[in-house]
Amino acid sequence: MRPTVLMIAAATLVATGAFAAEPEIDRPEASAQAVGAAHTLRSIPEACARLEGMFTGExxxxxxxxxxxxxxxxxxxxxxxxxxxxxxxxxxxxxxxxRISVPSAGCPSRKAVVEVWRKPGDAAPPALDAQGRARIYLGDSAAAAKADKLATVTTFAASMTVEGQGCD
Structure with a gap:
């Protein structure tokens, strides 16, 4: 089967990351938040963290x-x-x-946009042994660490930008 122009274009878009603009989670714009009111943007339970934001008025x-x-x-x-x-x-x-977009209640033309990035890891729970228990042995873990073959965990990062004109 010969590659078609459409297949080549799709492969190019994937390779260059052109689809990266669309987040994994599709959410509507958040409700407007008042200046000085702290609010939770998102919880990330697996990282034991939550993102908290606040319009400062500065x-x-x-x-x-x-x-x-x-x-x-x-x-x-x-x-x-x-x-x-x-x-x-x-x-x-x-x-x-x-991508979390939060408008300001005091200045509707201004909004904060927080982007949450995720880098998947390859860590997995250990296999169950003959007694049905997941066990981690210190010797095995130490040997893996010395060989630099420890599994990576999922990593999150968040960045923030403010869009729109300020209302003075």
Whole structure:
């Protein structure tokens, strides 16, 4: 079977990451938020984190967001890293997981856009032994670490931009 022009175009789009603009989670714009009111943007249970944002009303920093740990007792199964350090891109295996758009109640022309990126890991629970238990042995883990063959966990990163004109 010879490749058609459509097949070549589709392969080029996939290879160049042209489909990266569409996030994995499709959500509508959030409800407008008042200046000074902290609000949760999204929870990521596997990283024991939630994204929290707030319109500040300041010209220099109109919106502030932070990654907040959900509970000190939570055991994360994924990592959350700083997007400025990680520089997530589709070329490096990152997937645009979510795009959250939050308009300002005091200035409808301004909105904060938070993008959540996800880099899938290959970590999986250990296989069950003959007694039906998932066991991790220190010797096996130490040998894997020395051989630099530890499984990677899923990693998340979030970045934020403010769009629109300010209302002074």
């Amino acid at each position: 010209a220099a920093e109109p919106y502030r967001f932070a990654v907040v740990r959900t509970s000190p007792n939570c055991q994360p199964r994924a990592r959350f890293v700083d997007a400025a350090d990680a520089k997530p891109s589709t070329a490096d295996g990152w997937l645009l997981n979510d």
